[in-house]
Amino acid sequence: xxxxxxxxxxxxxxxxxxxxTENVRSNSGGPFGxxxxxxxxIVSEGVNTVTATIDATAxxxxxxxxxxxxxxxxxxxxxxxxxxxxEPCPMCLAASYWARIGAIYFGNRAEDAARVNFADxxxxxxxxxxxxxxxIPEQEMLREKAWESxxxxxxxxxxxxx
Amino acid sequence: xxxxxxxxxxxxxxxxxxxxTENVRSNSGGPFGxxxxxxxxIVSEGVNTVTATIDATAxxxxxxxxxxxxxxxxxxxxxxxxxxxxEPCPMCLAASYWARIGAIYFGNRAEDAARVNFADxxxxxxxxxxxxxxxIPEQEMLREKAWESxxxxxxxxxxxxx
Numbered sequence: 001x002x003x004x005x006x007x008x009x010x011x012x013x014x015x016x017x018x019x020x021t022e023n024v025r026s027n028s029g030g031p032f033g034x035x036x037x038x039x040x041x042i043v044s045e046g047v048n049t050v051t052a053t054i055d056a057t058a059x060x061x062x063x064x065x066x067x068x069x070x071x072x073x074x075x076x077x078x079x080x081x082x083x084x085x086x087e088p089c090p091m092c093l094a095a096s097y098w099a100r101i102g103a104i105y106f107g108n109r110a111e112d113a114a115r116v117n118f119a120d121x122x123x124x125x126x127x128x129x130x131x132x133x134x135x136i137p138e139q140e141m142l143r144e145k146a147w148e149s150x151x152x153x154x155x156x157x158x159x160x161x162x
Numbered sequence: 163x164x165x166x167x168x169x170x171x172x173x174x175x176x177x178x179x180x181x182x183t184e185n186v187r188s189n190s191g192g193p194f195g196x197x198x199x200x201x202x203x204i205v206s207e208g209v210n211t212v213t214a215t216i217d218a219t220a221x222x223x224x225x226x227x228x229x230x231x232x233x234x235x236x237x238x239x240x241x242x243x244x245x246x247x248x249e250p251c252p253m254c255l256a257a258s259y260w261a262r263i264g265a266i267y268f269g270n271r272a273e274d275a276a277r278v279n280f281a282d283x284x285x286x287x288x289x290x291x292x293x294x295x296x297x298i299p300e301q302e303m304l305r306e307k308a309w310e311s312x313x314x315x316x317x318x319x320x321x322x323x324x
Contacts, residue, residue, distance in 0.1 A: 031314060
């Protein structure tokens, strides 16, 4: 049983890697592929399409999560596992938390991605820094006024929480 | 001149806040709105549509970045500024780095979002932790095999870097 589980996991990871490699060979985008699995079945796949779809957010995992949400008709992927050819960047890791992914399996590490000039490791450093020390300047403005949108949320009995 | 600049910035932030509040009042999604500005002009807007479009990644800033990429026809938003009604969560902050946003202005803080039950502050804590201490389990698999996709990237003279 344990061996079967482990073979299944390897099959999903090999699929994610194959998607990544094929994405490069077909000149469709960066070397990243991901699959989302639920109950032993692939429910969605994604590849990096930043350049193909002109979308800075179109990483393999983001695309796979969006596809899984659409395929399963839900914005909460409880019970789903993410297999990705490379450790998720902070954008994709946080997306996994928002989507309530249950477990993450990755092939390459962020530091491997750094060796081929991707910024993943740099981004992990940036996000762990205090706001004022980060590379992109961040400035707070009109904080009191901004609360009005949260107050509207509190006051809305019809809100759908997520 | 300085006063004019400051008034312009306030106008953009007020627009982001108004989008957030209107999004709640129209029952379209969470209390978050964002605008992207280039050269003093709004080039895109976004609101949270997680529940409306059934997409865990559809935060206001992600939507604004995707819209800006489409409107400007580029996946690099150099020279653009992001005005958002609430401090970006780690997903949206990392997306801003990938998109090369030049500056970020925010209204509510992550800790304000926590007061209305959004996970932003929790996610900042998670992402700063070492892999093994995070809430979602992460496991490395087939790292050597995964390198094949990066090797394909290195070997592809037609690749479009991003």
